[in-house]
Amino acid sequence: MAESLTLYKLIVLYMLEQVDFPLTNAQISGFILDKGYTNYFHLQQAISELTDSGLIRSETVRNASYFYITKSGVQTLEYFGKEISDEIKEEIAEFFRTNAMEIKEELSSVADYYKGEKEGYLVRCRAKEKDIPLIDLTLTVPTAEAAEAICETWKTRNKAVYEKLLDMLL
Numbered sequence: 001m002a003e004s005l006t007l008y009k010l011i012v013l014y015m016l017e018q019v020d021f022p023l024t025n026a027q028i029s030g031f032i033l034d035k036g037y038t039n040y041f042h043l044q045q046a047i048s049e050l051t052d053s054g055l056i057r058s059e060t061v062r063n064a065s066y067f068y069i070t071k072s073g074v075q076t077l078e079y080f081g082k083e084i085s086d087e088i089k090e091e092i093a094e095f096f097r098t099n100a101m102e103i104k105e106e107l108s109s110v111a112d113y114y115k116g117e118k119e120g121y122l123v124r125c126r127a128k129e130k131d132i133p134l135i136d137l138t139l140t141v142p143t144a145e146a147a148e149a150i151c152e153t154w155k156t157r158n159k160a161v162y163e164k165l166l167d168m169l170l
Contacts, residue, residue: 008046013077016069025065031095061112111154113147121147127158135162
């Protein structure tokens with residue numbers, strides 16, 4: 001089992017090293033579980049151990065965890081990356097070729113909210129295109145329900161909001 005867990009960790013490190021943007025837990029899990037490499041619980045153990053050892057770091061926005069490889073993770077991969085078969089490396093490359101646009105689109109618009117210092121909730125909505133920030137907007141709303149609704153709507157309406165703001169301001 002320890003040998004298998006090491007392989008799962010190396011696969012996660014390799015995936016994160018292959019891209020210049022963070023991957024969500026769902027994206028990593030989707031690949032590894034779809035390929036049948038392991039089950040959900042072993043994968044989460046591997047991710048947890050990678051985080052605890054500082055080989056990857058995570059940021060949580062709403063209910064999604066975004067993972068980045070650290071310098072230590074890159075160094076570890078340099079030493080042990082040969083343990084990942086060429087077949088697995090090719091499957092990872094194919095996964096990114098097939099899903100890169102979808103993955104980047106998921107990451108291009110992010111919304112989160114938190115309790116305001118005085119009253120209400122602050123909702124921060126961000127959108128970017130090709131790593132260029134387009135909009136970074138913070139709104140104050142009266143309830144958590146309103147904040148959640150804005151976060152959900154932002155996923156699909158961020159481009160329309162950006163275009164409308166440009167029309168109004170120019």
